[in-house]
Amino acid sequence: MTNTPLLEVRGLCVEGRSQSKYGAASAEALILKDINLRVETNQVLGIIGESGAGKTVLARALAGWLPPSLQIQAGKVLYKGADMAAGAIDPLAALRGSEIGYIGADPTRALDPTLPIGAQIAEKLRAVRPGMGSAEAREKVLSLLASVRIPAPAKRYNEYPFQFSGGMMQRVMIADALISEPSLLIADNITQPLDVTVAAQILRLLRELVDSFGTSVVFVSASLPVCSQVANNLVVLQAGRVIEQGKPQKIATDPVEPYTRELLLKIPEIWTTGASEIARSTPAVNLGDPILKVQNVSKLYRVRDRTAFNRVHDVQAVRNITFSVSRGESIGIVGESGCGKSTLTRLLTLLERPDTGTIEFDGQDLGSLTASELRALRPQFQLLLQDPYNALPSGRTIGEIISEPLAIHKIARGNDVRERVLSVMNEVGLPASQIDALPVSMSAGQRQRINIARALVLQPKLMVLDETLSSLDQVEQSKLIALFERLHQQHGLTYIYISHDLAMVRRVCTRVAVMYLGEIVELSPNEMLFRNPGHPYSKALLSAIPTLETHPFDVGQCLLDGEPPSPIDLPVGCSFANRCPSAQDRCKRSAPEAFPRGDQAFSRCFLNESKREMAQ
Amino acid sequence: MSNTMTTPIGKLYGPSLPAPDARRYSSVPRRILNRAWTSWEFRIGVAFLMGVLALTVLYPAFSDIDPGKAAVSMRFKPPIPFEGSNWAHPLGTDQLGRDTLVRSLIGLRYSLMIGIGTVVLMFIVGCALGLVAGFRGGRLGSIIMRLADAQLSIPMIILAITVLGVSRPTIPAIVLVLALSGWPLYARVARSAALAESKREAVRGARILGASDWRIMLLMVAPAVLPPIAFVSVLDIARMMIFEATLGFLGLGVQPPTPSFGNIIADGRKYLINAWWIATMPGAFLLISLTSINLIGSALERARNAVLKGN
Numbered sequence: 054m055t056n057t058p059l060l061e062v063r064g065l066c067v068e069g070r071s072q073s074k075y076g077a078a079s080a081e082a083l084i085l086k087d088i089n090l091r092v093e094t095n096q097v098l099g100i101i102g103e104s105g106a107g108k109t110v111l112a113r114a115l116a117g118w119l120p121p122s123l124q125i126q127a128g129k130v131l132y133k134g135a136d137m138a139a140g141a142i143d144p145l146a147a148l149r150g151s152e153i154g155y156i157g158a159d160p161t162r163a164l165d166p167t168l169p170i171g172a173q174i175a176e177k178l179r180a181v182r183p184g185m186g187s188a189e190a191r192e193k194v195l196s197l198l199a200s201v202r203i204p205a206p207a208k209r210y211n212e213y214p215f216q217f218s219g220g221m222m223q224r225v226m227i228a229d230a231l232i233s234e235p236s237l238l239i240a241d242n243i244t245q246p247l248d249v250t251v252a253a254q255i256l257r258l259l260r261e262l263v264d265s266f267g268t269s270v271v272f273v274s275a276s277l278p279v280c281s282q283v284a285n286n287l288v289v290l291q292a293g294r295v296i297e298q299g300k301p302q303k304i305a306t307d308p309v310e311p312y313t314r315e316l317l318l319k320i321p322e323i324w325t326t327g328a329s330e331i332a333r334s335t336p337a338v339n340l341g342d343p344i345l346k347v348q349n350v351s352k353l354y355r356v357r358d359r360t361a362f363n364r365v366h367d368v369q370a371v372r373n374i375t376f377s378v379s380r381g382e383s384i385g386i387v388g389e390s391g392c393g394k395s396t397l398t399r400l401l402t403l404l405e406r407p408d409t410g411t412i413e414f415d416g417q418d419l420g421s422l423t424a425s426e427l428r429a430l431r432p433q434f435q436l437l438l439q440d441p442y443n444a445l446p447s448g449r450t451i452g453e454i455i456s457e458p459l460a461i462h463k464i465a466r467g468n469d470v471r472e473r474v475l476s477v478m479n480e481v482g483l484p485a486s487q488i489d490a491l492p493v494s495m496s497a498g499q500r501q502r503i504n505i506a507r508a509l510v511l512q513p514k515l516m517v518l519d520e521t522l523s524s525l526d527q528v529e530q531s532k533l534i535a536l537f538e539r540l541h542q543q544h545g546l547t548y549i550y551i552s553h554d555l556a557m558v559r560r561v562c563t564r565v566a567v568m569y570l571g572e573i574v575e576l577s578p579n580e581m582l583f584r585n586p587g588h589p590y591s592k593a594l595l596s597a598i599p600t601l602e603t604h605p606f607d608v609g610q611c612l613l614d615g616e617p618p619s620p621i622d623l624p625v626g627c628s629f630a631n632r633c634p635s636a637q638d639r640c641k642r643s644a645p646e647a648f649p650r651g652d653q654a655f656s657r658c659f660l661n662e663s664k665r666e667m668a669q
Numbered sequence: 670m671s672n673t674m675t676t677p678i679g680k681l682y683g684p685s686l687p688a689p690d691a692r693r694y695s696s697v698p699r700r701i702l703n704r705a706w707t708s709w710e711f712r713i714g715v716a717f718l719m720g721v722l723a724l725t726v727l728y729p730a731f732s733d734i735d736p737g738k739a740a741v742s743m744r745f746k747p748p749i750p751f752e753g754s755n756w757a758h759p760l761g762t763d764q765l766g767r768d769t770l771v772r773s774l775i776g777l778r779y780s781l782m783i784g785i786g787t788v789v790l791m792f793i794v795g796c797a798l799g800l801v802a803g804f805r806g807g808r809l810g811s812i813i814m815r816l817a818d819a820q821l822s823i824p825m826i827i828l829a830i831t832v833l834g835v836s837r838p839t840i841p842a843i844v845l846v847l848a849l850s851g852w853p854l855y856a857r858v859a860r861s862a863a864l865a866e867s868k869r870e871a872v873r874g875a876r877i878l879g880a881s882d883w884r885i886m887l888l889m890v891a892p893a894v895l896p897p898i899a900f901v902s903v904l905d906i907a908r909m910m911i912f913e914a915t916l917g918f919l920g921l922g923v924q925p926p927t928p929s930f931g932n933i934i935a936d937g938r939k940y941l942i943n944a945w946w947i948a949t950m951p952g953a954f955l956l957i958s959l960t961s962i963n964l965i966g967s968a969l970e971r972a973r974n975a976v977l978k979g980n
Contacts (some may be wrong), residue, residue: 126951225670368812387707402877403878404873405877429879431877431878431879432878432879435877435878436874436877438870438873439870441870441872443870443871444870444871444873444874445871445874446871446875446889447871447875447893448697448892448977449697450697453697456878457875457878457880458878461879461880461881461884462879489695489975491697491976493977493978504874507874507876507878511878617933645900
């Protein structure tokens with residue numbers, strides 16, 4: 054027993070009481086059971102656990118901020134040796150904010166939307182440090198905004214929350230929590246809503262701040278790889294109990310508990326797995342036989358400028374997309390939010406027509422078809438939507454939902470309909486007894502199967518999967534991937550996976566296209582992209598994937614600063630140049646064309662041009 | 670073709686597992702009705718509504734009392750339990766000695782006809798235009814909504830005085846005038862609901878399956894948009910009956926001697942202190958029929974939620 058730790062939790066039990074409608078307290082359940090923790094000064098404690106494990110309740114208990122429906126039943130939370138729950142620290146409110154900071158998962162709703170962010174942070178600072186002048190507070194806020202790397206802090210000080218992106222907003226929240234120089238910062242799942250590269254930036258920033266401010270951090274996350282990147286110590290939470298504690302390296306390599314081992318198994322592996330396991334047992338894909346040919350497709354949206362009376366902005370959502378998909382191939386399109394993936398999806402499925410360029414499906418130019426000709430062709434290319442809860446029409450039985458396409462295209466009638474529906478349900482693994490049931494109370498995975506069956510009943514040749522799997526958990530995802538694989542082998546389906554999840558793409562795709570700011574910056578075969586990417590942006594994406602493997606791409610070297618420029622005024626030259634670690638002068642002057650790398654791949658980066666010249 | 674090697678989808682496994690018999694399958698609306706029938710509310714509502722309707726149709730036809738026949742000697746007879754009443758006029762008589770029961774039932778007949786007719790007309794016209802405006806939008810949508818705005822700017826009473834004052838106030842004319850001033854409300858509600866509905870993922874999904882705009886609008890958007898409006902429109906039946914009574918007050922409603930709630934109540938108002946039953950009895954019938962319609966409506970809505978949301 055040495056000195057008192059900054060924060061200590063002894064035998065903490067938290068119980069939840071749900072008040073029933075008639076006032077009597079009913080259903081009391083222990084949410085946290087016998088938690089023991091220590092947070093030392095200048096350390097990061099990681100808490101991981103699946104959803105429902107009690108992570109957020111624990112985080113709020115540590116801040117002395119439990120909602121009224123929860124109550125500490127036994128145990129103590131000691132902050133610098135004083136019990137927070139027992140009222141030894143009084144008033145508790147003075148401690149929160151000034152000594153304990155809290156950052157939540159949803160940064161977009163944490164601040165008042167009607168006030169500039171700078172004013173809100175300054176207000177908080179002056180509340181916890183009475184006597185501080187407003188000019189001094191402004192100075193401090195500005196310097197902190199700069200140190201969480203918000204560009205042009207003096208300008209952004211006066212901007213409102215809606216003007217910030219998710220990643221920038223999370224920085225603002227970190228600044229807001231750090232402004233009073235707390236000794237303890239509780240970060241509850243702060244990277245969850247962010248894109249991988251942004252999340253990686255935030256993690257790096259947090260680590261640096263711990264070092265420079267001497268703050269201790271409790272970092273709560275659902276992801277072990279994310280947690281192990283920042284934490285000095287790790288706690289595994291399962292169903293309200295701490296089941297394992299230790300150094301992250303030890304937990305990652307040599308876990309004691311079977312549950313932790315199970316958690317580890319669910320983490321996707323990207324580089325460790327040999328290529329042979331991933332390479333699909335497909336009949337060799339003939340790359341000369343394209344089913345879909347996309348040439349120079351661009352789409353421009355006109356958005357009214359709200360600050361001016363009569364001006365419109367041109368948003369270049371998708372620029373100069375050219376690629377082709379071969380019969381039987383699985384191609385992945387990856388990119389972060391705002392890169393134009395959804396627009397491209399709408400164009401590929403002809404929900405919208407491109408402004409320029411052509412899309413050819415099976416040799417037919419889709420742009421030249423009339424609306425009814427296009428409808429007649431639709432059965433052949435189907436899109437699976439992301440959200441299985443909203444994608445299905447409500448108030449119909451499963452049989453009615455699946456048979457709808459047959460009625461639309463007048464493919465079958467009478468008894469034949471039911472037979473076809475049943476055989477498709479059989480195909481996707483829905484029990485035949487469900488045919489007259491409503492999709493009420495079905496899991497997301499089962500609903501997604503209905504969605505798949507509805508597309509399959511048309512016997513499509515090409516399926517576009519728009520984040521189809523991202524709302525499902527790992528187990529359900531694996532099952533559906535196996536289903537797609539089987540459908541591919543038995544029926545020769547071609548897939549386009551559109552996703553932000555690189556680990557998933559690594560498992561299923563033969564080739565992968567990386568999008569940045571409306572452009573495909575690189576298109577490479579799976580193995581080539583993950584081992585030897587041809588574009589600095591691909592490298593940055595890869596370096597940001599949270600895994601426990603030894604990363605071939607070092608975060609320190611590859612990771613980006615800042616954010617993509619606005620698609621409203623695109624920079625001259627390469628659109629990636631302002632963030633690229635290896636940008637040269639010419640990148641800012643002229644845009645690189647698509648330089649081929651081998652016969653199947655290309656990259657829009659001058660680095661590849663020089664390689665080619667050197668080879669010659 | 671490289672597809673020759675592959676099996677068509679669904680043909681691989683041959684006959685699938687045994688499924689429920691298609692003949693025992695009942696459609697979703699049927700399930701909702703069955704479910705609703707299990708609740709007392711629904712049964713009571715149906716029983717009372719049927720009872721009142723049967724009474725309005727059968728009693729005046731089978732009784733030998735003439736609703737228009739005045740008998741000065743029989744004036745102001747009170748209803749049954751009160752002193753001076755007799756079984757010839759179970760609900761009493763009015764200021765001219767006419768039978769309150771028969772007149773109320775016939776009045777209810779006309780009032781219901783006007784109320785229900787108006788609401789059905791408003792519902793059909795308003796919702797159809799609103800659906801098109803919300804789903805298609807664009808110039809057509811704007812034209813429809815500006816028409817609705819124009820209509821809303823003309824007060825109902827002024828419209829009624831102009832139209833019914835110039836032409837004769839027949840029942841179809843009254844229904845038309847009331848519906849004309851009421852449809853914009855339906856169009857607006859239907860438009861905003863259709864607008865929200867047409868942005869849903871499911872609509873995108875249907876487009877991708879190749880469904881035409883008409884199909885999506887009629888088979889997907891309309892079934893989601895119309896039921897809530899239909900439930901509310903039941904309340905509008907009463908409102909329309911009261912509007913008819915208002916018109917009757919102004920002498921623009923159903924013309925005497927044909928009894929309607931409007932003119933019965935307008936007459937009975939003068940005798941409210943001494944002969945309360947003249948104005949009250951038609952109100953009681955109105956209350957019973959509207960309460961039972963509401964009971965049926967709320968039971969149906971609850972059954973719909975139970976079937977569709979599984980609770």
